Each structure stands twice: as structure tokens, then as C-alpha cells.
Amino acid sequence: MFVSPQLLVSRLATALNGAALRISGKFFSAVPRDTPIQERIFADVQVRFIRNLSDAELESLEGELGRLAYGDDTAALEAARRKALGLPATEAVELKSETLAEW
Numbered sequence: 001m002f003v004s005p006q007l008l009v010s011r012l013a014t015a016l017n018g019a020a021l022r023i024s025g026k027f028f029s030a031v032p033r034d035t036p037i038q039e040r041i042f043a044d045v046q047v048r049f050i051r052n053l054s055d056a057e058l059e060s061l062e063g064e065l066g067r068l069a070y071g072d073d074t075a076a077l078e079a080a081r082r083k084a085l086g087l088p089a090t091e092a093v094e095l096k097s098e099t100l101a102e103w
Contacts (some may be wrong), residue, residue: 005064
């Protein structure tokens with residue numbers, strides 16, 4: 001079944017807010033960044049949302065999030081992928097769905 005990328009982003013936002021409310025009593029946008037609470041929220045979303053997506057849904061979500069974050073700047077998107085994977089700035093990356101599933 002095809003799910004639109006926008007619907008997946010909406011479901012992700014709902015999952016983030018649900019986890020944030022369960023863990024902190026606040027919406028995700030009100031949780032301080034780079035805190036242990038935020039890490040717990042991401043872990044919760046991984047278990048309750050990300051792991052239940054198909055490979056096609058993961059690819060679609062990744063593409064839409066990349067488009068939202070970087071627009072047409074493919075160099076910036078590639079640099080962000082390399083940084084997320086801990087790779088040198090010059091090495092090309094092909095991000096696979098199984099990598100996202102581990103997130």
C-alpha cells in the first residue's frame with residue numbers, strides 16, 4: 001500500500017508529540033534539545049513508529065524529510081547523511097532503509 005510522504009511526515013510528528021507527552025507531559029516542540037528527555041522520546045518513536053514502517057515507507061519518509069530540510073541542495077543533504085553516519089566529508093553515501101530502521 002502506498003502512503004504519501006506528507007502523510008508519513010504527519011504520522012512522524014504525531015508519534016513525536018505522543019512520545020513527548022507520555023515522557024515529559026509537553027509537546028515535542030517544547031522539549032529542550034539535546035537532553036536526555038529528547039533521547040528517550042527518540043527511542044520511544046523508534047520502537048513505536050519507525051520499526052513498524054516498511055522499507056518503502058522508510059525511503060519515502062527519508063526523501064521527504066531531506067526535501068523539507070534541504071530543498072534542492074543535494075550537496076548539503078549528502079553532507080548531512082555522511083555526518084549522521086560518521087563518515088568523512090569526501091566519501092559518497094548510499095543510505096539504505098536498514099540504516100534508518102536502526103535509528
